[in-house]
Amino acid sequence: MIALAVDSLTKADVEDKMKALFSRHHGEKQELIPILQETQAQFRYLPAAAMKEIARFLRMPESTVYGVSTFYAQFKLTPLGKKIIRVCRGTACHVRGATKVLNELESRLGIKAGETTDDLEYTLETVACIGACALAPTMTIDNVTHGKMTAKKVAEVLGDRSEAKQEK
Amino acid sequence: MTEAKPSKKNKQTILVCQGTGCVSGKSLEITAALEKAVSDLKLKNVKIDFTGCHGFCEQGPVAIVEPEGIFYTHVGVDDAREIIESHIRDGKPVERLFYKDPATREAVPKYHDIKFYSKQQRIILRNCGHINPERIDDYINTGGYQALTKVLNEMTPEQVIGEIKRSGLRGRGGAGFSTGTKWEFLRNAAGEPKYMICNADEGDPGAFMDRSTMEADPHTVIEGMIIAAYTTGAAEGYIYIRAEYPLAVKRVRLALQQAEERNFLGDNILRSGFNFHIHVKEGAGAFVCGEETALMASIEGKRGMPRSRPPFPATSGLWGKPSNINNVKSLATVPEIINRGADWYAATGTEKSKGTCVFALTGKIANSGLIEVPMGIALREIIYEIGGGIPDGKQFKAVQTGGPSGGCLPATHLDESVDYESLSAAGSMMGSGGMVVMDEETCIVDIARYFLSFTQAESCGKCVPCRIGTKQMLDILERICRGEGEPGDIDLLVTLGTQIKAGSLCQLGQTAPNPVLTTIRYFREEYEAHINEKRCPALSCVNLINFYIDPDKCQGCGICLRSCPTECIAGDKRMVHVIDQDRCVKCGTCLDVCPDRFSAVTKLSAETMDVPSEPIPVKEKPKAAATG
Numbered sequence: 001m002i003a004l005a006v007d008s009l010t011k012a013d014v015e016d017k018m019k020a021l022f023s024r025h026h027g028e029k030q031e032l033i034p035i036l037q038e039t040q041a042q043f044r045y046l047p048a049a050a051m052k053e054i055a056r057f058l059r060m061p062e063s064t065v066y067g068v069s070t071f072y073a074q075f076k077l078t079p080l081g082k083k084i085i086r087v088c089r090g091t092a093c094h095v096r097g098a099t100k101v102l103n104e105l106e107s108r109l110g111i112k113a114g115e116t117t118d119d120l121e122y123t124l125e126t127v128a129c130i131g132a133c134a135l136a137p138t139m140t141i142d143n144v145t146h147g148k149m150t151a152k153k154v155a156e157v158l159g160d161r162s163e164a165k166q167e168k
Numbered sequence: 169m170t171e172a173k174p175s176k177k178n179k180q181t182i183l184v185c186q187g188t189g190c191v192s193g194k195s196l197e198i199t200a201a202l203e204k205a206v207s208d209l210k211l212k213n214v215k216i217d218f219t220g221c222h223g224f225c226e227q228g229p230v231a232i233v234e235p236e237g238i239f240y241t242h243v244g245v246d247d248a249r250e251i252i253e254s255h256i257r258d259g260k261p262v263e264r265l266f267y268k269d270p271a272t273r274e275a276v277p278k279y280h281d282i283k284f285y286s287k288q289q290r291i292i293l294r295n296c297g298h299i300n301p302e303r304i305d306d307y308i309n310t311g312g313y314q315a316l317t318k319v320l321n322e323m324t325p326e327q328v329i330g331e332i333k334r335s336g337l338r339g340r341g342g343a344g345f346s347t348g349t350k351w352e353f354l355r356n357a358a359g360e361p362k363y364m365i366c367n368a369d370e371g372d373p374g375a376f377m378d379r380s381t382m383e384a385d386p387h388t389v390i391e392g393m394i395i396a397a398y399t400t401g402a403a404e405g406y407i408y409i410r411a412e413y414p415l416a417v418k419r420v421r422l423a424l425q426q427a428e429e430r431n432f433l434g435d436n437i438l439r440s441g442f443n444f445h446i447h448v449k450e451g452a453g454a455f456v457c458g459e460e461t462a463l464m465a466s467i468e469g470k471r472g473m474p475r476s477r478p479p480f481p482a483t484s485g486l487w488g489k490p491s492n493i494n495n496v497k498s499l500a501t502v503p504e505i506i507n508r509g510a511d512w513y514a515a516t517g518t519e520k521s522k523g524t525c526v527f528a529l530t531g532k533i534a535n536s537g538l539i540e541v542p543m544g545i546a547l548r549e550i551i552y553e554i555g556g557g558i559p560d561g562k563q564f565k566a567v568q569t570g571g572p573s574g575g576c577l578p579a580t581h582l583d584e585s586v587d588y589e590s591l592s593a594a595g596s597m598m599g600s601g602g603m604v605v606m607d608e609e610t611c612i613v614d615i616a617r618y619f620l621s622f623t624q625a626e627s628c629g630k631c632v633p634c635r636i637g638t639k640q641m642l643d644i645l646e647r648i649c650r651g652e653g654e655p656g657d658i659d660l661l662v663t664l665g666t667q668i669k670a671g672s673l674c675q676l677g678q679t680a681p682n683p684v685l686t687t688i689r690y691f692r693e694e695y696e697a698h699i700n701e702k703r704c705p706a707l708s709c710v711n712l713i714n715f716y717i718d719p720d721k722c723q724g725c726g727i728c729l730r731s732c733p734t735e736c737i738a739g740d741k742r743m744v745h746v747i748d749q750d751r752c753v754k755c756g757t758c759l760d761v762c763p764d765r766f767s768a769v770t771k772l773s774a775e776t777m778d779v780p781s782e783p784i785p786v787k788e789k790p791k792a793a794a795t796g
């Protein structure tokens with residue numbers, strides 16, 4: 001399995017948490033996706049060390065765990081920022097200006113979609129549709145939805161962060 | 169105070185919407201503020217409660233005061249006190265929060281008088297916005313679980329299949345296959361156990377009706393699913409919900425727990441001897457998992473890749489056992505068909521498409537939201553009467569149905585009947601119910617590019633036509649949008665699209681070219697303008713447009729200069745401002761901020777405006793002409 005430079009967690013770091021997590025499951029192959037979801041909820045990404053433990057627990061090749069983890073958009077193999085911003089790119093948001101909102105976020109945070117700021121504060125992602133189309137264009141910060149976004153409102157919802165960036 | 173009219177009133181209830189849309193508009197805080205105001209004023213005859221989505225998300229956060237049916241829109245936390253004091257205590261509804269008709273600007277106080285609702289016919293969404301989705305008793309009080317009781321006590325599975333077949337109900341997930349026939353296949357299939365799966369992996373960008381139904385009325389989906397299981401002989405059920413819908417997941421889980429406590433679910437349901445258990449599986453963000461064979465692979469814990477059919481799921485589905493996959497809306501319809509009869513249901517709709525359909529009406533439309541209309545309604549009626557038309561005086565250009573699998577229909581098709589057959593004949597499809605309206609400012613080539621970029625990214629990569637073909641089509645469309653289109657591109661797109669449709673393994677690939685093919689069919693001249701004239705008629709593709717400041721109109725106020733993110737505008741006080749075209753990123757900020765009284769910024773494509781190369785003094789207006 002590919003070890004990532006930023007992924008510094010070792011088996012010792014993940015062992016206890018994974019054991020506790022496994023105790024809620026039976027070790028059946030169909031539990032792979034829920035286990036990956038719980039692991040990600042625990043570490044905010046899927047550490048390689050944890051994925052190895054999962055393969056052992058479910059008695060399947062590490063490559064299978066890796067294959068499933070990379071298939072689904074939800075799973076991240078590198079650490080995420082403390083706050084996750086998701087910009088909706090659904091149809092309704094697209095026709096109402098989602099691209100402008102995304103561009104504004106990218107320039108204010110200094111990262112592209114899919115990246116995390118160096119200080120691990122923010123991860124910026126796009127999402128196919130969050131299903132709040134009537135509020136288009138929308139974005140979420142963690143689980144809070146912000147509707148009817150404009151480039152100007154981006155500064156408001158980012159708060160301190162956007163001021164700090166602007167002063168530079 | 170007490171001798172006034174209010175004391176005579178019956179108990180009032182304020183129902184605050186707590187769907188995802190309204191929650192993002194702070195409806196949780198509004199509920200708390202209303203409760204606080206009630207307790208501060210020590211009012212007795214009023215109850216604050218919440219519901220799921222009303223469907224009219226554009227007007228959110230919304231609240232209804234029952235029994236009179238007063239509908240409040242755009243409610244803020246600060247309005248809570250006034251609603252309680254003025255409406256509840258003094259009997260004077262707060263007029264400024266009434267809905268205003270977009271055409272007449274008249275205030276419409278009552279829910280049922282609003283055109284958005286009065287034109288609808290709600291079967292699937294019948295309880296949405298009227299009951300508390302977290303209380304099973306609310307559902308039972310509206311007749312909930314009576315259909316299940318009736319089925320278990322009075323009907324054989326064959327009778328249920330007959331009834332559903334006779335109703336004409338067709339799968340609301342997009343393909344439109346007869347639900348009764350599908351159930352019959354599973355009932356007659358050999359092998360145990362059998363699985364009943366609810367497909368709640370609503371992934372179409374622009375569709376949110378399944379989410380709203382699960383958030384607002386989860387029990388109706390569950391009841392439909394239990395009836396389906398009894399009818400087909402399934403012992404285990406799965407609801408596959410997108411993880412992106414946390415509120416829907418929470419409410420469905422809660423509803424399942426309540427249904428088990430009341431023995432509508434579990435072992436020996438209502439002492440009938442029938443056992444059925446439902447599990448929730450959360451999707452992990454893959455659009456292709458809406459395809460039934462991919463969805464089952466995902467439940468099994470594998471990569472969600474589709475496989476070829478046959479064998480169909482009814483013969484060999486989940487873990488190789490007979491299975492059925494039904495859409496949320498199909499299942500939500502079932503209890504009403506059982507309660508009110510197949511004839512009642514079949515009385516609505518067209519000859520081949522019975523009942524109602526739900527659409528998520530969004531895009532450039534005055535009344536965005538969730539609507540349920542009888543099959544056979546004209547597109548025009550949906551867009552202009554329910555939807556309130558196109559805002560800001562803009563022109564209608566196209567309506568897109570069926571999401572990334574569907575097509576764009578132009579104004580000449582506005583009188584088209586909305587049903588499975590008519591939409592397919594026009595080159596679009598019913599799909600799972602997204603309906604996105606576009607106006608003159610939406611570039612049709614860009615829309616086709618957008619949909620294809622979505623399907624291309626979501627292609628699972630298993631079969632070649634979809635994996636490589638969609639990428640090739642996308643490359644061509646991106647070139648056209650950049651102004652690098654070549655003669656022959658349109659024909660190449662049509663050839664590729666036709667081949668991808670014919671050669672792909674699953675519905676994702678088989679339908680991915682539809683948005684491109686229909687836009688070429690109806691808006692070919694717009695493609696030609698991009699390719700031959702390097703012109704974007706909608707003034708939308710950034711590489712094909714330029715912004716200019718009209719020297720006759722600019723008053724040198726400096727607003728655009730200060731707002732320009734790339735600082736490419738030159739100018740000074742009382743000097744005509746000039747945009748440096750080489751450094752302009754075409755964000756359009758100058759156009760947005762230029763004061764209406766000047767309107768000096770213009771957007772042009774394939775033409776230029778005569779402007780000075782550097783700032784010159786503003787022309788003095790002759791005063792007599794201005795006042796004269």
